[in-house]
Amino acid sequence: MPSPLLPVSPAARERARGLLEFIDASPSPWHVVASAVAMLERAGYRPLDETASWRLAPGDRCYVIRDGSTLAAFRIGQASPVEAGVRLIGAHTDSPGLRVKPRAGEARGDWLRLGVEIYGGPILATFTDRDLGLAGRVALRAPTAPLGVDSRLVRFDGPLLRIPNLAIHLNRKVNEDGLKLDRQAALPPILGAVEEGLPAAEHLTRLLAAQLAVEPADILGFDLNVYDTQPGAFFGPQQEFIADSQLDNLGSSHAALAALLDTDADPPPATSLCLLFDHEEVGSTSAKGADGSFLDDVLERIALGGGLDRADYRRMLARSVLVSADMAHAFHPGHAGAYDDQHRVHLNGGPVIKTNASQRYTTDGLSAGVFQLACERAGVPWQAYVQRTDMACGSTIGPLAASRLGLRSVDVGNPMWAMHSARESAGAADHDAMCRALMEFFRA
Incomplete structure (x- = not known):
């Protein structure tokens, strides 16, 4: 050393x-x-x-x-x-992390989840049981902009999503074998309960529209990260380390x-x-x-x-x-x-x-x-x-x-x-x- x-x-x-x-x-x-x-x-x-x-x-x-x-x-x-x-x-x-798919909403039972792709090489297990948010940019109709499209930044500051672990009673060897997440079935974070009569893919569009104060029909697309909302911190006996x-x-x-x-x-x-x-x-x-x-x-x-x-x-x-x-x-x-x-x-x-x-x-x-x-x-x-x-x-x-x-x-x-x-x-x-x-x- x-x-x-x-x-x-x-x-x-x-x-x-x-x-x-x-x-x-x-x-x-x-x-x-x-x-x-x-x-x-x-x-x-x-x-x-x-x-x-x-x-x-x-x-x-x-x-x-x-x-x-x-x-x-x-x-x-x-x-x-x-x-x-x-x-x-x-x-x-x-x-590295998780990026939201274009048609992100999916209903599984009574629960709405967001489909995600893996971006880069994240340690996937570390994204479980954390307070997750969404951030990125949204493409909007803008007739006066070049190509008729403009973009705005969007961020949900507080916890919005979660990838909960399966209880150890149902996954007895998790500590011996390590946490392994099926990337298609287990990785999509839970957004909330399904709203009856609303197509699953429209839940996120409405959330984005409300956050940006625009009409849902004006949203043409998005590029969104799933991110950890916990702020950075000092730690250690003399606060000699940082985490974020x-x-x-x-x-x-x-x-x-x-x-x-x-x-x-x-x-x-x-x-x-x-x-x-x-x-x-x-x-x-x-x-x-x-x-x-x-x-x-x-x-x-x-x-x-x-x-x-x-x-x-x-x-x-x-x-x-x-x-x-x-x-x-x-x-x-x-x-x-x-x-x-x-x-x-x-x-x-x-x-x-x-x-x-x-x-x-x-x-x-x-x-x-x-x-x-x-x-x-x-x-x-x-x-x-x-x-x-x-x-x-x-x-x-x-x-x-x-x-x-x-x-x-x-x-x-x-x-x-x-x-x-x-x-x-x-x-x-x-x-x-x-x-x-x-x-x-x-x-x-």
Whole structure:
């Protein structure tokens, strides 16, 4: 174990509290972007539209959104990007969980349930017996909007749904065999009693219409998350840990935004770019995922909007560096055999540099050195993580983004327990340490 572990200073505690508030305000990828926009606009960042022409000058602070749940925020540096390159930090807005099917209502006996699909790789058992809500966006008729469709965010703040466990008397081996949920039959959460005479599929439409104060007929569709309504919290004898949903990967998203905004008072010469992608948990292959065109489009338009030509753009990329920020697996004392003994990382031990020889993570010796130097300048420790050789490794946006554009890249993240659980946990001091390290990366 690293010694000493980071203390939870008042500044670190305040930073962790800000993270929990960010998460609790952001129960879907669309809410994540809305929360990010609120932070950016308070700091004076202005919106750009992909359909408009961009004219950019040194010092400009801007953001652009694709389809509501992917965002790029950037500050144009005083130095030419041809000579200084761009410093990029990438994270993602989505988290594993349950997504509501288009015709969601189904009657089973006297009870109404909502059909759901599994999004990404959640630990399904952790969603049972929890106070669940719904959040996302709703598509509405809007004759004056492009294509005649507009969208609005929706959120049911209080507990609305539940996936109750089967009593142990009826499932005697649950503790020996583990909880196994039939994904089609047992997973749909219960909404309430069936209302006689109302088709099952219309219950949710009416709920959404009432929540948004619109007519049911105006609702054309929706994209809805099932989410845990329990707010984030500190825990431990010295309140040295935090627990919340979506720490993976809103911890990294919030840290990237904080690093960008915290360098505004003394902007570094290089252009700084923060990218928050949707769809990482399902492979990133979409119009707004890291394997889509958004990263390429934003970088090229920054170059062209600043008067560079195509050759200058490629030179800019050759000088640029990406930090792919996603969370990391902290050592779990109850499952010591799951880790490489030489690469255990610990809560409150500082940011983690993640390496994989098969390029599931993009880190190499040089890019690791770039981040190590950032940690040194920030005065925070760093840790090294490698997966056990006999276990498959996860991946991040790093390999996709780096391979598309030929960027030097390093994969980093903060250590956490219970990744992909409905309730994850992490060290209360680590978030501030990551923010400070990312700030120094932007300043390099």
